[in-house]
Amino acid sequence: MSHLNPDSAEPHRWAMFIVLLVGAFLPPLDFFIVNVALPSIQGELGTSASAEQFVISSYAGFYAVTLITGGRLGDLFGRGRMFFTGLIGFAAASALCGFAWSPGALIGGRVLQGITAAIMAPQALASIQAIFPEAEKSRALGLYGAVFGLASVIGQALGGILIALNLFDSGWRAIFLVNLPIALLVLLFGIPLIKETRARQARRLDMGGMAFSVIALGLLIVPLIEGREAGWPWWSWLALALTPVAAYLFWRYENRLARRGGDPLIDPIIFREPGMGLSLLLALLFYSIGVFFLLFSIYLQSALHQSVLRAGLIFLPFGAGFLLGPLSTPFGRRIAGPYVNPIGMGLETLGLLGFAGLMVTTADGIPPAATPLSAALFIIGFGQGLALPTLMHIITGRVAPAYAGMIAGVVSSTLQLSTALSVAIIGGIFYAVLGSRGDPGAITHAFIVAVLCIACCLAAGAGLSISLARKSAAALKLSKSNA
Incomplete structure (x- = not known):
């Protein structure tokens, strides 16, 4: 090398x-x-x-x-x-x-x-x-x-x-x-092919910050997943109560490290940018759909008794939409400007609501009609693919170029964190509604509830995105008038 x-x-x-x-x-x-x-x-x-x-x-x-x-x-x-x-x-x-x-x-x-x-x-x-x-x-x-x-x-x-x-x-x-x-x-x-590269000014490791973030995440996710099955013992409530304490200690540690001239995992200075906190909340809501893939697979194989091959192939319309979405983003920006992200999240919400409606109107244990099911999955995937590039632009565009790399890492981490939390929280709701039953009707009902929870998260994200888009459009209009 x-x-x-x-x-x-x-x-x-x-x-x-x-x-x-x-x-x-x-x-x-x-x-x-x-x-x-x-x-x-x-x-x-x-x-x-x-x-x-x-x-x-x-x-x-x-x-x-x-x-x-x-x-x-x-x-x-x-x-x-x-x-x-x-x-x-x-x-x-x-x-x-x-x-x-x-x-x-x-x-x-x-x-x-x-x-x-x-x-x-x-x-x-x-x-x-x-x-x-x-x-x-x-x-x-x-x-x-x-x-x-x-x-x-x-x-x-x-x-x-x-x-x-x-x-x-x-x-x-x-x-x-x-x-x-x-x-x-x-x-x-x-x-023999890859050439070695390094950063000219590399930031130092923040192992303390990473340790605090692991502790805070573990205190939150472990009881959310394990607590329900264990009957919510005392340790689960204690862990949840300690989560904000761990998050506060993480934030204090990062602030102290920044003041001393260190390289914190997340530099607190980025949160001085207007709307940054709301933008990261938007990223959390955006990937709440991460749990959908898990629960849809369970629904297909356990409620509809589809083969594992058919269960895998059913996802293809979603993937096709997710591939086409980013290709449409440049055109969408020319037409809708900063409103592309709420349009994408709105399409995801509509697709999920149509998906839930399809299951409600189909008898338990019977596969929904292939054409409307594929259409709903395509719309969900297209909406997500359309919104994702704009989401990255919304957040990274709020910071100075010197912090662009850091905030890109923060956004990527936030999206992965959203997946973990959606599996813990919405997945927990699914299993709580399901209870000890395993018949097709119970699985279908629990899945519909979970899909509606995801739709609510995405609808909230679309509303928040509209608010951020309005502020962005107003700021752009003001800068043009001052030019």
Whole structure:
């Protein structure tokens, strides 16, 4: 692995880009691919409802709290080196998941997957920024962004196909073990190809801030998931009561570190920007749909008794919409300006309401009609894909360029945190409504309630986004009048 001269164009940059892109594809793929496998995992390992939630939320939660630190590790020690370190760790964690002998081992593997994914993923984006000249950078970043849409298309379907094929009698384990040959190919082609890059002025690690964030997140998510199943014992209430205390200590620590000239995980100065707190709240509401993929898979396989292959393929209209949404964002901005984000979230809300209405009007245990179901899923995916680029622009555009990298990391972490919280909270509501029943009618009713909860979150986000868009439009109008 050689070093890149920042003042010269890298002749093999597109070959390097392909290797980085394949590596960057693995973390989002492993978020989507696991949802369709959970009923199969429950059948073999005997996972409880809370364990199923932890399989999703542990990955998203540890990804969220490690992501900013992962980016700084690359700045300090070399992005290529940390990319391959994260990739090897991710492959090892995938092997642990694939050979898991108990729910605890599987959850432990998912925790390690989240941590190593957070080390690997930022290096891919930072390396792409470093190896391309300005004239090619937009094209490369656009293709990089499309990876996440592609993962949503392929993830659910690939999960269903791999489990249905049952290669070497692997069943659900194949969805994790498939990462091993992919990682090996990336290593074989990438090590001689990827050039080393570092930040000229790297920010130091904030291990104290990361520790406080892990504690605060654990105090919140563990009782929300485990408390219901355990009958809400005293420790669950104590943990929830201590969550704001841990969050306050985290914030005090970050402020103190910033005042002393350190490099806090989240610099408090960014919250001095008007509307920043509301913008991050919008990001939390935006990804509340993360739990939908888990619960829809349970509904398809447990209430409708669909095969795992069909359950995976049913998600394709959502993925197609999610791929097309970002392609429509530039056109949407020309027509609707800052209102593209609320339009996208509004489409998601309407799609979810139509989805819920479809289930209400369909008899229990009977699959909804394919055409309206596909249309609802496409609208949900298109709305999310349309809104996501604008959401990033809304938040990153509020800070000075010097803080753009930090706030991009904060936004990415917030979106992952939103997934973890939605699985804990809305997933908890689903299982609370379901209770001890497992008949198709009970599962359908619980799923409808959960879908309506997600729709409420997105509707609230759309309303908040309209408020932010109005302020943005007013500020733009004022700046033009003063010019």
